[in-house]
Amino acid sequence: MTATDIKATRRDAAEHGAAVAQARRVLRHAGFYTFICLLIAFFALPLLWLLAAPFDSAPGVTVSLPDFTLRNFQVLADNPYALRSLGNSVILAGGTGALTLLFSALAAYALSRVKLPGRDMLLYVLLLLSSIVTGTAAMVPLFNLAFELHLIDSQLGVILILTGGMLPSAIFILKDFMDGTPVSYEESARVFGASPLQIVRHIVVPLVRPGLATIAVWSVAQVWGNFLVPFLLLRSPEKSPAAVVMYTFYTEGGQPNLALISTYSLLYSLPVVLMFLFVSSRYGFRFHGGIKR
Amino acid sequence: MPATSSPELEAGTPAKSEDVERRPEAPGAPSNRVQAGGDAAGLGRARATAFIVPAMLLIAAFLLFPAIWTIYLGLTDYRLTGLAAANPQFVGLDNLQNALSDDRFGNSMWLTVEYVIGSAVIGQVLLGFAVAWVMRERRGALRRLVESLLLLAWVLPGSVVAFLWIALLDRDSGTLNALLQTPGTGWLLEYPMASIIVFNIWRGAAFSMMLYAAAIGNVPPSHLETARLAGASTWQQLRDVVIPRIKGHILTNLLLISLWTFNDFTPFMLTAGGPDDKTEIMPVFIYKLALNSGELGFGAAISVLMLLFNLIIALFYVRMLRSRKDDAA
Numbered sequence: 001m002t003a004t005d006i007k008a009t010r011r012d013a014a015e016h017g018a019a020v021a022q023a024r025r026v027l028r029h030a031g032f033y034t035f036i037c038l039l040i041a042f043f044a045l046p047l048l049w050l051l052a053a054p055f056d057s058a059p060g061v062t063v064s065l066p067d068f069t070l071r072n073f074q075v076l077a078d079n080p081y082a083l084r085s086l087g088n089s090v091i092l093a094g095g096t097g098a099l100t101l102l103f104s105a106l107a108a109y110a111l112s113r114v115k116l117p118g119r120d121m122l123l124y125v126l127l128l129l130s131s132i133v134t135g136t137a138a139m140v141p142l143f144n145l146a147f148e149l150h151l152i153d154s155q156l157g158v159i160l161i162l163t164g165g166m167l168p169s170a171i172f173i174l175k176d177f178m179d180g181t182p183v184s185y186e187e188s189a190r191v192f193g194a195s196p197l198q199i200v201r202h203i204v205v206p207l208v209r210p211g212l213a214t215i216a217v218w219s220v221a222q223v224w225g226n227f228l229v230p231f232l233l234l235r236s237p238e239k240s241p242a243a244v245v246m247y248t249f250y251t252e253g254g255q256p257n258l259a260l261i262s263t264y265s266l267l268y269s270l271p272v273v274l275m276f277l278f279v280s281s282r283y284g285f286r287f288h289g290g291i292k293r
Numbered sequence: 294m295p296a297t298s299s300p301e302l303e304a305g306t307p308a309k310s311e312d313v314e315r316r317p318e319a320p321g322a323p324s325n326r327v328q329a330g331g332d333a334a335g336l337g338r339a340r341a342t343a344f345i346v347p348a349m350l351l352i353a354a355f356l357l358f359p360a361i362w363t364i365y366l367g368l369t370d371y372r373l374t375g376l377a378a379a380n381p382q383f384v385g386l387d388n389l390q391n392a393l394s395d396d397r398f399g400n401s402m403w404l405t406v407e408y409v410i411g412s413a414v415i416g417q418v419l420l421g422f423a424v425a426w427v428m429r430e431r432r433g434a435l436r437r438l439v440e441s442l443l444l445l446a447w448v449l450p451g452s453v454v455a456f457l458w459i460a461l462l463d464r465d466s467g468t469l470n471a472l473l474q475t476p477g478t479g480w481l482l483e484y485p486m487a488s489i490i491v492f493n494i495w496r497g498a499a500f501s502m503m504l505y506a507a508a509i510g511n512v513p514p515s516h517l518e519t520a521r522l523a524g525a526s527t528w529q530q531l532r533d534v535v536i537p538r539i540k541g542h543i544l545t546n547l548l549l550i551s552l553w554t555f556n557d558f559t560p561f562m563l564t565a566g567g568p569d570d571k572t573e574i575m576p577v578f579i580y581k582l583a584l585n586s587g588e589l590g591f592g593a594a595i596s597v598l599m600l601l602f603n604l605i606i607a608l609f610y611v612r613m614l615r616s617r618k619d620d621a622a
Contacts, residue, residue, distance in 0.1 A: 040438065040439065043442040045469075047445060061463045116342065128604070132604050142359050144366070160351065163355075186334045190335050196334045221448065225452075268450060268453060269449050269450060
């Protein structure tokens with residue numbers, strides 16, 4: 001074999017290698033885009049109905065381009081339960097959010113700043129307890145408890161039970177925030193004679209405001225979608241939140257009122273979607289476990 | 294909130310005894326020192342206790358007490374109506390024994406295992422990881438679109454999502470039948486378990502995607518680069534570089550989503566346990582048993598088993614958090 005032959009062979013091999021690499025790259029691209037297209041189709045398909053049906057003059061179950069109208073929203077406004085149940089959702093989510101925020105902030109601050117005996121053990125037990133006792137595992141005693149305390153069919157009962165369930169996680173998240181804020185402001189305010197409660201109100205609260213916002217958004221989002229607890233405890237449709245009332249829209253009578261359900265779903269979803277957009281623009285939505293479970 | 298820390302990963306780790314805890318300081322931020330034993334605002338023990346009491350009362354009433362009461366109820370023949378409602382008798386471990394020999398319980402247990410393993414352990418983990426992996430070097434519109442779609446499925450209320458899937462899978466005019474040209478296929482009736490598994494993958498993949506995206510982002514790019522230059526295939530890169538590095542995250546992810554899926558009641562809105570108990574996973578089984586049939590004691594006995602299982606997962610999880618915190622220290 002002459003030197004030129006060897007060169008030619010080498011060049012062929014190199015070209016062959018380049019061709020293989022090229023083919024592999026094309027394949028990888030094709031694979032990637034196939035995967036992405038399937039993925040987008042899988043996730044978008046159920047959502048399309050939510051976008052199209054509320055504006056369709058004759059909404060069906062099938063996704064189709066809407067024959068545009070806003071009349072369905074009139075149907076929603078005329079329904080006696082629809083708007084009221086959204087109001088109930090606001091009451092439940094707002095009440096739970098406010099109580100969770102207040103009690104968890106007080107507890108987290110005290111736990112962060114004062115070394116109480118048994119604090120570490122307490123935190124450990126709380127973390128365990130909050131992941132073990134869930135609405136589904138404890139539905140029998142929760143129902144019983146509400147019955148004994150005359151909290152069946154009471155929105156306050158739902159608010160208290162949901163708050164109790166959310167407090168441990170809220171305390172953890174907030175304590176983490178408070179541990180991360182400097183104590184020097186508090187110390188200097190104290191030097192100038194501010195009372196502990198003044199310090200908490202005027203210094204600590206503004207410092208941990210992002211943490212408080214996180215807890216508020218998180219707790220409201222949790223309650224907004226919660227089905228089981230109000231479903232167990234509330235008997236009258238006038239008091240039930242959107243999650244429960246919506247479920248009754250399509251089991252009664254067999255023929256679901258699609259004009260109503262579609263607009264209702266959209267209105268009911270909007271607040272959490274807006275909150276999600278707010279959170280993601282603010283914090284980049286890297287909450288991991290925090291925001292929902 | 295620190296951008297990359299999840300509350301679960303930080304929570305529940307006892308502060309190191311008396312010494313001063315130091316946290317990494319952000320540039321320009323004031324000193325971030327917190328003294329574990331200090332009391333900067335002069336709160337004092339009495340006032341600190343008063344701050345904690347309301348939260349603890351609610352937790353004791355609505356978490357601790359129900360847990361204990363579940364255990365007690367599980368040992369009685371308490372019923373919603375009838376003789377046993379007025380005067381429940383202590384029956385010891387009979388309920389548990391009955392449960393374990395009851396076909397309905399066995400059926401429900403098996404369905405729950407299928408549901409958790411199929412939708413969470415396999416479905417959400419694989420899909421979430423796959424999305425995080427193929428999107429790892431992408432920025433821009435495509436990535437935002439994919440992430441937003443997954444997150445939307447995750448944040449929408451369960452009732453809405455359940456109806457979207459009922460519409461999608463409808464026998465007469467569902468979108469899926471129209472697309473696949475399979476008119477008249479009643480997916481929820483013919484393939485009920487598969488339907489709720491796919492539904493839960495759809496609903497929950499976002500969490501795994503976010504967790505794995507953060508984990509993969511923490512793998513040093515130079516390691517992957519080195520492996521690539523050495524001629525490692527994608528599979529080899531995953532096996533030898535990525536997975537060993539994110540083992541902890543995989544375990545965290547597995548524990549959390551198993552716990553959540555095990556306690557998930559949403560499939561009830563899709564199938565109500567039917568047809569013929571074919572989707573009667575544990576939470577739905579307890580609901581039907583205790584609050585529909587009124588067998589509160591029997592239902593509570595099964596709840597105790599659920600609490601036990603939750604405890605096992607949570608203990609693993611908390612232990613892992615502690616050991617990771619110790620490794621970091």
